[in-house]
Amino acid sequence: MDKLDFAIRTHFENIADPRKYNIRHKLIDIITIAICALVCGAQTWVHVQEYGESKQHWLKEFLELPNGIPSHDTFGRFFSMLDPKQFTDAFISWSQSIRALIGQIAIDGKTLRASYDKAMEKGAIHMVSAWVVDNGIVLGQVKTGEKSNEITAIPELLKQIELKNVIVSIDAMGTQTAIAQQIIDQKGDYVLALKGNQSTLHDQVRMFFENLKQAPSGPDRFETVDGDHGRIETRRYATSSDIDWLQGKENWASLKTIIQVQRERHVDDKPGTETSYYISSLSGDVQKIARAIRGHWQIENSLHWVLDMTFDEDRCRVRKDHAPANMAVLRHIVLNMIRQEKSFKGGVQTKRLKAGWENNYMLKILNS
Helix, strand or coil: CCCCCCHHHHHHCCCCCCCCCCCCCCHHHHHHHHHHHHHCCCCCHHHHHHHHHHCHHHHCCCCCCECECCCHHHHHHHHHHCCHHHHHHHHHHHHHHHCCCCCEEEEEEEECHHHCECCCCECCCEEEEEEECCCCEEEEEEECCCCCCHHHHHHHHHCCCCCCCCEEEECHHHCCHHHHHHHHHCCCEEEEEECHHHHHHHHHHHHHHHHCCCCCCCCEEEEEEEEECCEEEEEEEEEECCCCCCCCHHHCCCCCEEEEEEEEEEECCEEEEEEEEEEECCCCCHHHHHHHHHHHCHHHHHHHHHHHHCCCHHHCCCCCCCHHHHHHHHHHHHHHHHHHCCCCCCCHHHHHHHHHHCHHHHHHHHCC
């Protein structure tokens, strides 16, 4: 048996090879070297080639490498031609195979700022990701079309994911009747943010909670207080299932609860307040709804922030054809692998450094 019996081979080696002529390097070799290089901090195809050449003797233990390490031009051409949908489908297949018990999936989008190509009049690409709140992995992602937005990408992403008994949380862009219906049809539940894109519904919910402020008894309530580094944040959650009066409620599949969240922050003794509103198909448990709303922000703090600060995603200059979308998939693969490797307790960046220093630890990440 190969020294490396890793799931990448099972899920990625059958992707259709975009190359037609003069194929000197195996597809799975190219993908595996790229993944290993990104684990260790590579940002460009030149970096990927340099990693491969420096680790060629070790890589040869489990890859064929019939013609050595591909050049940076070969890596660039391959990932610019590779069908991003096929690559994404393979990624989702792999992610679903490593998924643990899932209680909540957070959906959100992120623009890869440096992926625009001014010369080709090509805008920066925007990726919509599904983040598993419970175990910190990316379950899937879809690139929005050049002339569309998250509203069209979210349904495409959701239909590829098993949602039974899962809470799906989405920010205001995804608060659409069709998306709510799809989640219910797939046997899930939703918590959806309300803002100006649903202004009538938002105003009704806001006025309901404002009118209850002086009432002797009101909706179910829950409060949390967090504090560190001179910051104290109090969150006050209020929910109500009294929605018979709500105009248009019949348009929202299985709508049961409306929610108000008041956030009061004190940073170095300077106060600030913010109030947000949500709708949900959940009922009767204000603490469960509060956990879902709080958990949603993991996708910003544990995915988008890490991609920017640790992987430097917003400054990545890879931009030719399909390469930016495929590079985004590679980063998600790498982040999932690093997060699933539990033998070493360091953070993401420390694990990346350790993998570059120790081949045996890289094997642990690949086999995670």
